[in-house]
Amino acid sequence: MFKALLVEKDDEGKTHAAVQELSEDSLPEAEVTVAVEYSTVNYKDGLCVGPGGGLVRRYPHVPGIDFAGTVEASDDPRYKPGDKVVLTGWRVGEAHWGGYAQKARVRADWLVPLPAGLTARQAMAVGTAGFTAMLSVMALEDHGLRPEKGEVLVTGAAGGVGSVATAILANLGYQVAAVTGRPEQADYLKGLGAQEIVARDEFAEVTRKPLESERWAGCVDAVAGVMLGRVLKQMKYGCSVAAVGLAGGAAIEGALITPFILRGVNLLGIDSVMQPYDNRVRAWERIARDLPMDKLEAMIQPATLADLPDLGKAILKGQVKGRVVVDVN
Numbered sequence: 001m002f003k004a005l006l007v008e009k010d011d012e013g014k015t016h017a018a019v020q021e022l023s024e025d026s027l028p029e030a031e032v033t034v035a036v037e038y039s040t041v042n043y044k045d046g047l048c049v050g051p052g053g054g055l056v057r058r059y060p061h062v063p064g065i066d067f068a069g070t071v072e073a074s075d076d077p078r079y080k081p082g083d084k085v086v087l088t089g090w091r092v093g094e095a096h097w098g099g100y101a102q103k104a105r106v107r108a109d110w111l112v113p114l115p116a117g118l119t120a121r122q123a124m125a126v127g128t129a130g131f132t133a134m135l136s137v138m139a140l141e142d143h144g145l146r147p148e149k150g151e152v153l154v155t156g157a158a159g160g161v162g163s164v165a166t167a168i169l170a171n172l173g174y175q176v177a178a179v180t181g182r183p184e185q186a187d188y189l190k191g192l193g194a195q196e197i198v199a200r201d202e203f204a205e206v207t208r209k210p211l212e213s214e215r216w217a218g219c220v221d222a223v224a225g226v227m228l229g230r231v232l233k234q235m236k237y238g239c240s241v242a243a244v245g246l247a248g249g250a251a252i253e254g255a256l257i258t259p260f261i262l263r264g265v266n267l268l269g270i271d272s273v274m275q276p277y278d279n280r281v282r283a284w285e286r287i288a289r290d291l292p293m294d295k296l297e298a299m300i301q302p303a304t305l306a307d308l309p310d311l312g313k314a315i316l317k318g319q320v321k322g323r324v325v326v327d328v329n
C-alpha cells in the first residue's frame with residue numbers, strides 16, 4: 001500500500017481531492033515503477049487537483065506533473081532498481097497518473113536520469129517551471145542573446161518560471177528587469193539577482209502605437225495577454241521573446257505585425273511537455289551548472305500531500321511565491 005492524493009469526481013461532476021491509501025495494483029501499466037521522494041506544484045497542477053481544466057481524462061486520478069525519486073522495478077534495460085530519476089511533462093499527472101503519490105509507474109522514455117550535482121529535492125524545486133525557464137534561456141541564447149546586448153525582462157517574475165529564469169539569467173551575467181504585480185516581493189526578486197523591479201501596471205494598457213522605444217534585449221514571458229503585446233513593441237532590433245505561459249491571458253493583445261517586420265523581433269515558442277530527450281538532458285545539465293543552489297533554496301516553500309488542495313487553488317490565483325517542494329513521504 002502507498003499514500004496518494006486521489007481526485008475523484010462525484011455524480012454532479014464536482015471533483016474532490018483527498019490523501020488515500022492505494023494498492024500497487026491500482027498503478028497504471030508501464031515499464032518503470034518509481035519510489036517517489038518529492039513532487040512540486042505548477043500552474044497545471046492547480047488545474048488537475050481542482051476542476052481538471054480539460055486536462056484530466058479519467059477519474060479517479062492522481063495528479064502531479066513532476067516527480068523525482070528512485071527506481072524500484074524496471075522492465076526496461078535503461079533503468080535498474082536504485083537509479084535516481086526525474087520526470088517532467090509527457091502529460092503525466094494529466095492523462096497518466098502522476099507524482100502526488102509515494103509510488104508512480106511510467107514509461108522509461110519519459111524519465112531522465114537525475115543530473116549529477118542535484119538531489120531529488122532540488123530537482124523538484126526546479127520542476128517543470130524551472131526546467132521551462134532553462135529551455136527559455138537556451139532558446140534566447142540560441143537566437144543570439146548575450147549579456148552585453150542589454151536588459152532582459154522576466155514577466156510573472158515572482159512565480160515559478162519567473163523566479164528560476166531570474167536566478168539563472170542573473171547568474172549568467174545578464175541585467176534582469178523583473179515584472180511583478182506583487183511589490184512586496186521586490187526584496188525576494190532582488191535576492192534572486194534582479195537589478196530592476198518593474199510594476200505590472202506599466203504593461204496593463206493596450207496602446208495603439210505600432211512600436212514603442214526599444215528597451216529589452218530579451219524576454220522570458222510567463223504572462224502573455226496585454227503584457228506580451230506591449231513587450232513585443234519594446235523589444236530591441238533583432239531580439240527575441242521566449243513565450244512560455246499564459247498566466248495573464250491566452251491571446252497576445254494589441255500587438256501588430258510591426259515589431260516582427262520592422263525590427264526583426266522573434267517570438268520563440270517554448271514547450272516543456274514533448275521536449276525531445278537529448279534537449280531535456282542538455283537543459284538539466286545546464287540547470288545543475290547555471291542555477292545557483294543557494295538562490296534555489298531561497299525559492300522553496302515546503303509542503304506535504306495534505307497541503308495540495310489549498311496550494312492548487314493558490315497557484316491558480318497567482319498567489320504562490322517561487323517553488324513549492326512536496327515531500328510525498
Ligand code: NDP
Pocket residue numbers: 041042043044128129132155156157158159160161162179180181182200222223227243244245246247248249270271272273315316317318319320322
Ligand atoms: P506561477 O503561478 O507560479 O507564476 C505565474 C506568475 O504570473 C504569477 O506568480 C504572477 O507573478 C504572474 N501573474 C499571474 N496572473 C497574472 C495576471 N493576470 N496578469 C499578469 N501577471 C500575472 O506559474 P508558473 O510560473 O508555474 O507558470 C507560469 C505560466 O507558464 C503558466 O501559464 C503555465 O501554464 C505556463 N507554463 C508553461 C510551460 C510550457 O511548457 N510552455 C511549462 C510551465 C509553465 P507576479 O505576482 O510576480 O506578477
